[in-house]
Amino acid sequence: MRSWWYADLTWPELRDAAASGTGVVLPIGSTEQHGPHLAVSCDVDLSSALAHAIAEENDLLVAPPITYGYRSRPLSGGGQTFPGTISVSARTLMAVVEDVLVELMRSGFKRLVLLNWHYENANFIYEAAVLARERSPHADGVRIMVVEAAFAGLSEHAMEVMFEGDFQGWDVEHAAILETSLMLHLCPEKVLFDRAVDDASARHPSYDLVPAPDDFIPASGVLWKATLATAEKGAVVWPEIVAGLAVSVAREL
Amino acid sequence: MRSWWYADLTWPELRDAAASGTGVVLPIGSTEQHGPHLAVSCDVDLSSALAHAIAEENDLLVAPPITYGYRSRPLSGGGQTFPGTISVSARTLMAVVEDVLVELMRSGFKRLVLLNWHYENANFIYEAAVLARERSPHADGVRIMVVEAAFAGLSEHAMEVMFEGDFQGWDVEHAAILETSLMLHLCPEKVLFDRAVDDASARHPSYDLVPAPDDFIPASGVLWKATLATAEKGAVVWPEIVAGLAVSVAREL
């Protein structure tokens, strides 16, 4: 393929790709606060980078990413009180993903991946996949892989390298060790590491409250210790995430 | 209160309850296959029983439950291929919960709990809570607690009693040890225990596929070893779940 970015190609190239069995991965992220040291694009940067990293091996074009995700929830993203975050409602997110899938099916693509890196998008993108298959007249033979948590299933080694025995759960890994390390590894120029802080909400229960009380939300927007991040950690873990996803895609599509 | 079931009361009683600061808990469940030994009402039976168990202590009326939940997903509920399961779309589930919350606020209730026992409803009911507060002219002073996984946070002891060291994850605890044990404890007459089986999907990845391949779905609809359930396990764990929730509600509302 001349480029694995869908956006770079012309329609005859896309027509030929579909005809030859190439698939499409749609990166899904957010435009969401990620503390004082990471850009609001962090989630979509990571899902896009991950999509591109597997593109050639899995014969998948990377569609223009979904940059606006579902509302930030306080306990996994700091919530909707931070300026700068731009979220969409559940209905809107589902509508966009559904429409894009329907169009990809119309174009003849059969191997489709929704690749999400924003916890709050879970379930909504699954619903979009279900609705798209129901609606499309071109759904025969189409398989949609829905990856809601791309980092699930890291090896014990990777977990140890990344968290050094003090893993606090994926929900607080927002703008914290994992994401900061990956960004330091992938595009250090987008990280203002000198502004990174260690922070946490005063409490972090297993339920949610609407509206969220102040003590659910760390002032910085960092949900755990961002200063523990290093490019080296990212360099160890990223290839494992990429390889894990590539194997999964190869198995399923 | 003459009864803690909202449905049993008259409007003057409900008016007085709202005026005196009583809250409302809305049990949310599903009508979903739960193997050959549990009724399709299992989820809503459990969320309703749990709601009622905390009602007096937390001064909460139990609203008529949401009996139809979001689509069953193969890896946590067996999926939509089983006859008997009655699910609703994401938009429908959100609309119902939003409308009910708006009406409770109109009636003057300020302390509201969404108490869910069906993994697939997560995020959708949170969105409903957000939308209801945005829309209601009576939202001032209202706090909505969103309990998406009521059993999160069991003690090590309870986990050991229930799973005997072989816990496989909450997602496969569908129609399996926990739910069967609780039903044996709470209403054994609804359990056809002689039909209980041990089953599992051939594989259980961290992503989903639409449509789901056959090897994601155990033929029985049981996602793990239902035969390991006992009423005694239920009798140990249930009070802990109830107490945990009651403490949380008392803290927040």
Next chain:
Amino acid sequence: MRSWWYADLTWPELRDAAASGTGVVLPIGSTEQHGPHLAVSCDVDLSSALAHAIAEENDLLVAPPITYGYRSRPLSGGGQTFPGTISVSARTLMAVVEDVLVELMRSGFKRLVLLNWHYENANFIYEAAVLARERSPHADGVRIMVVEAAFAGLSEHAMEVMFEGDFQGWDVEHAAILETSLMLHLCPEKVLFDRAVDDASARHPSYDLVPAPDDFIPASGVLWKATLATAEKGAVVWPEIVAGLAVSVAREL
């Protein structure tokens, strides 16, 4: 059938029921003020009881009822100013009923009944039936019976027993003679008969007003003379309602 309540059964039982031609009746009601003497569940209690009463004879399972109905209208239910009433919008009611019907068709049920006991749900549930058949890929051979007013067509004798020559119209029979008598007959423990009152709106025109003027709405929420109700009246009329419905279902499905 081991139970005629759909909720009590397991999926293999429901699969077999559908395969053998058993149908499903969906009781539809409301959570609506019914005066100081009847529970807000009155409508759904009656539609559920009626559904169960015909279940065996008509080979119909009773699905989990729709407990939240369309907005209470002042002239037939007292309206939306009473605390305690929980109604849903037209769009929401239609969405729920449509989704449930689509799922019942997917499960293989062909004989379906929408059994309503809440005047305000009329037309909305008919629309849901139309939409469900349009949308379902399993609609062939399905027939949906839409019973919007289950008590229509009482004999002269029953009318005379119930109303003693002073019938004021079905619209004001809200929390009044008929409903109170039926509840006294069916579950007297849910009736606070000593709180029953005779009431009426100051006027009751053939049109409606939004917002409703105060003189459309009796303060008690009772639209006519509840004290005239007796269990004996209920005992005469209920079997006739049941039998009439059973005959109709047998004729049509």
Next chain:
Amino acid sequence: MRSWWYADLTWPELRDAAASGTGVVLPIGSTEQHGPHLAVSCDVDLSSALAHAIAEENDLLVAPPITYGYRSRPLSGGGQTFPGTISVSARTLMAVVEDVLVELMRSGFKRLVLLNWHYENANFIYEAAVLARERSPHADGVRIMVVEAAFAGLSEHAMEVMFEGDFQGWDVEHAAILETSLMLHLCPEKVLFDRAVDDASARHPSYDLVPAPDDFIPASGVLWKATLATAEKGAVVWPEIVAGLAVSVAREL
């Protein structure tokens, strides 16, 4: 007023009308089969004529009518199998009426009437009125009168003249004695009376079926004896309908 048809006026005239307290009546009808002798515009012709007849006396402008109504139901309109009928869905009808009401409130009109002549529109237009008031920032002081059945409440004399002692119910008065008589009185040139027939469905139960069986639907689309209509009957009844409505509007708005 230069004209009582809203459509005939210029915006300064409408501005002044609103400022001076003039109200607006919105005729609502259908485009629906009315047998071989009446035009499909019958319902909207009647609601428009009725609106115009009370306009001056009640100081109400007649807005451009809603010509497309909710789906024809077999037992009250013959149903959706007739070519020529153009109906809209419930959601669409509600959306149009809601939007029109919101705009009338924005323009400053406070006295609003929804004047319906198509049984199947009932409830939907009420919901539209509720939604419009909730949504409009100009709802203060607005009163919306919802007339779902304009002919309700005829005198015994009028009933006797019209039906000669053989009244079969308003639902079968579709394209039958009342509507044909009124059209003969109001615009005889739109009646092909020589094509009028007497017809009826083979049966006419109190419930509905989806899809409707053939014996619910008379082949002609006439639900009762159209040949019994006369212009004279119309001449007696029409003034009574007009006067009754005028009195009601005067009382309420």
Next chain:
Amino acid sequence: MRSWWYADLTWPELRDAAASGTGVVLPIGSTEQHGPHLAVSCDVDLSSALAHAIAEENDLLVAPPITYGYRSRPLSGGGQTFPGTISVSARTLMAVVEDVLVELMRSGFKRLVLLNWHYENANFIYEAAVLARERSPHADGVRIMVVEAAFAGLSEHAMEVMFEGDFQGWDVEHAAILETSLMLHLCPEKVLFDRAVDDASARHPSYDLVPAPDDFIPASGVLWKATLATAEKGAVVWPEIVAGLAVSVAREL
């Protein structure tokens, strides 16, 4: 055809028309301020008149027009600040037109024209046509012609007669020379020509602003020189518009 107005016909006549290949044109307009001299019905008067003018030649019935159009935009209609204008939202307009098209297809009509005379409806009615064809099970062989600007393509001669060398663009031809001239020609009794004014917005950029600044909106609602209109101009241009459309329809349908 006994009448070319769809509304005048009976269902057997419409059935026969569809069977014989007659098509349907749906006039679409607005209820929108058109200055102090033209009625708010101007747009729908013109689209209806145009539809009727081609009806016989093109064998097209004229369906009841869409009288409520999309929101008036300041730079092409004066905007939504004028009292008297009644607009609907985009979703509502699309829903109505979609439903009407679906019903026309159900009735068997294959040759369909959306004939618009209100600039702001563009794109929305195209979407409705796309959605209707996707949804209808009777779309085979149907062709929908979407005429968004009926006056496009006037001859140089007509342009010269109408604008005398000073054409300012179609967007400001709102309540100005063209529309006033056509109304003077077609129904002079609806024109209050003595109130006609020459007006213009203080500026008229190629972009829009929400909310619109005052200097986008001429106080009169007339966007250009209405006093230059004459019945004679209308008499020259109207036949050319009619003939142009008739030729186009004949070519396409």
Next chain:
Amino acid sequence: MRSWWYADLTWPELRDAAASGTGVVLPIGSTEQHGPHLAVSCDVDLSSALAHAIAEENDLLVAPPITYGYRSRPLSGGGQTFPGTISVSARTLMAVVEDVLVELMRSGFKRLVLLNWHYENANFIYEAAVLARERSPHADGVRIMVVEAAFAGLSEHAMEVMFEGDFQGWDVEHAAILETSLMLHLCPEKVLFDRAVDDASARHPSYDLVPAPDDFIPASGVLWKATLATAEKGAVVWPEIVAGLAVSVAREL
């Protein structure tokens, strides 16, 4: 500003930007066939580049662009039959833009620009702006500029340079002289100029047809003579487009 791309910034930077009066421009484009020589990203490349070009001068951050636009129409984009094009429905496009605007207002931004480069998005994005202002509780003092056609208003000189006296209309300037020249000027590496062709639909009427006939659609997807494009033409015209927009923004916001 450290970067004028919104996505590059952290939430404290965005908070400060909003507080200091910086605005936001949202580029809107499409993922649409642009012939055999231009990438499907052409529209969004151009709207993004244009947004960035004015960002500093107008103190506007460039939000993550809307990459999926409304359906391609045959006469202005070749239509929806080309593989590779990914469009969304009208409802989806409006929902996304509305939600993004509401969030920008919540974040405190007051100066907002919708900058479109895809003809088919017109009207839909205007509606989104209206809906967003109606819905947002933070709309006071917000002004939204809606630029539907960024290239409107080129000087005669620029038009002459670009089209050499043979301008065929903006609608056919799809993948043709203007867009190809601009892309050659801005990012020649994305242009496969050796594949550029001259093409045109066999006919190009002023109305549309659904479905589109083949002779509305040039086989290449190029609507006019792409080979006439040069980087030099782009170099002349681009600065004029940028300057024109910058002046307009400075005037309005």
